[in-house]
Structure formats: structure tokens, C-alpha cells
Amino acid sequence: xxxxxxxxxxxxxxxxxxxxxxxxxxxxxxxxxxxxxxxxxxxxxxxxxxxxxxxxxxxxxxxxxxxxxxxxxxxxxxxxxxxxxxxxxxxxx
Numbered sequence: 001x002x003x004x005x006x007x008x009x010x011x012x013x014x015x016x017x018x019x020x021x022x023x024x025x026x027x028x029x030x031x032x033x034x035x036x037x038x039x040x041x042x043x044x045x046x047x048x049x050x051x052x053x054x055x056x057x058x059x060x061x062x063x064x065x066x067x068x069x070x071x072x073x074x075x076x077x078x079x080x081x082x083x084x085x086x087x088x089x090x091x092x093x
Contacts, residue, residue, distance in 0.1 A: 003035055004028060006059045013048065013055075016089040023078045024052065027070075035065045040072040042079045048093075 007028060010019050019025035019039075027038040037056055041049060053069050060067040074082060 002063060003030055003060060003065060006063065007037070007056060010055050010059070013051065014091060014093045015086050016091050017085055019052070019056070022082055022085055023074060024082070025056065026072060030065075033065050035060050035067045036070065037067065038070045038072050040074045040078060042074050042082045044073060 007025060008018060008020055010025070011017065012019060012022055012024070015022060024039055024041065025037065026040040027036075029036040037060075039052060039056070041052075046052070049071075053071075057067050057069060
């Protein structure tokens with residue numbers, strides 16, 4: 001519960017939405033003290049990929065859990081939804 005709450009508050013640095021809202025933080029699986037997360041990016045090469053990975057890893061590590069991050073690429077429908085939100089809510093870095 002605390003893990004999901006923590007992850008639900010993580011925002012994108014340049015778009016005024018959470019990673020969950022944007023479809024980037026896709027899957028969260030919790031087994032004992034291990035958290036598995038899937039991040040889906042709109043494109044294979046995202047300039048802030050490492051920043052986004054770190055933004056989910058650090059808060060979970062602070063909770064004392066082990067974390068594994070898997071990377072995926074959004075499908076066309078997910079990408080279009082992401083790009084629409086990006087255009088509407090871009091705040092810049």
C-alpha cells in the first residue's frame with residue numbers, strides 16, 4: 001500500500017502529470033520485500049530515461065524494499081495518449 005502510494009505521487013519533470021497518469025509507470029508487482037516495476041517509454045531513446053528510472057527507484061529503496069525496473073515501449077495508442085497529455089501539460093525542465 002505504501003509503495004503504491006509513493007509511486008502514485010511521482011511526477012514527470014517536464015509534464016505536469018504523474019508517471020502513472022502519463023502511462024509511463026505501467027505495472028507494479030509487489031512480492032514480499034521486492035517491487036517489480038515496468039516503465040513504458042513513448043520511444044526507445046528517451047533523453048531523461050535514467051532520471052525517470054531513478055525517480056522511481058530511490059523512493060522505493062528508502063522504504064527498505066528491493067526494486068527491479070523493466071523497460072518497455074508504449075504501443076501506438078498509449079503513445080498517442082502520452083503525446084496529447086505532453087502537448088497539453090508541458091511545463092519544461
